Amino acid sequence: MTDQTPKRPLAPTRRAVVEGCALAGAAAGMAGLGFRAVPAAAAPAAPAIPAAPGDPAPQTMPVRLTVNGAPRDLVLDTRTTLLDALREHLALTGTKKGCDHGQCGACTVLVEGRRINACLTLAAMHEGDAITTIEGLADGDALHPMQAAFIAHDGFQCGYCTPGQICSAVGMLGEAKAGWPSHVTEDVAAAPALSDDEIRERMSGNLCRCSAYPNIVAAIRDTAGSNL
Numbered sequence: 001m002t003d004q005t006p007k008r009p010l011a012p013t014r015r016a017v018v019e020g021c022a023l024a025g026a027a028a029g030m031a032g033l034g035f036r037a038v039p040a041a042a043a044p045a046a047p048a049i050p051a052a053p054g055d056p057a058p059q060t061m062p063v064r065l066t067v068n069g070a071p072r073d074l075v076l077d078t079r080t081t082l083l084d085a086l087r088e089h090l091a092l093t094g095t096k097k098g099c100d101h102g103q104c105g106a107c108t109v110l111v112e113g114r115r116i117n118a119c120l121t122l123a124a125m126h127e128g129d130a131i132t133t134i135e136g137l138a139d140g141d142a143l144h145p146m147q148a149a150f151i152a153h154d155g156f157q158c159g160y161c162t163p164g165q166i167c168s169a170v171g172m173l174g175e176a177k178a179g180w181p182s183h184v185t186e187d188v189a190a191a192p193a194l195s196d197d198e199i200r201e202r203m204s205g206n207l208c209r210c211s212a213y214p215n216i217v218a219a220i221r222d223t224a225g226s227n228l
């Protein structure tokens, strides 16, 4: 008897899709997995929400951000968060929206090198600031060491929290390098040593619903050891 089952095109594996998310910004990986960033001009416009009777007209203002090294000029409703500006206006969807309330860390990006929850800050407050998202960490096809470490240590499962974890970890290493203590630092006058307890405490603003924490800590410990 012959097999009559129709042949279906091979779907990407779960791991391939997740790695594509962790690597967002590395062009080759993204192209193969459908994660290529859409140019802002090609991004579909967000549907307009009809105003309720009596609603004041939205106030807009021009905002210039430097995103991943490139100047981006936007005209935004003054209430637009940095997260929505990145995702909805610049089509940089590597940065994730989890809670939209500053509680999960999925939206973490770097502003002038410091980590920040992009859902808790207005884009208009960052006129002229340099923003780095997960798409801007890799150097062309060369992964940022933190991205490579997350893959080497399998520091993710579904991958939704991963861009925020990676951006947060990069910012956190900068804070430790600058000598900032944390709540678990025993000697605040000494240079902080990044023990696992220190890493857990310093990354406590980034939640992972898949509980990939042990592997996330291992990835960060390795990257810290490489003297990034």
Ligand code: FES
Residues within 6 Å of the ligand: 096, 097, 098, 099, 100, 101, 102, 103, 104, 105, 106, 107, 108, 117, 118, 119, 120
């Ligand atoms: S989406 Fe910003 S902290 Fe959760």
Ligand code: FES
Residues within 6 Å of the ligand: 155, 156, 157, 158, 159, 160, 161, 162, 207, 208, 209, 210, 211, 212
């Ligand atoms: S890998 Fe799934 S939420 Fe962190």
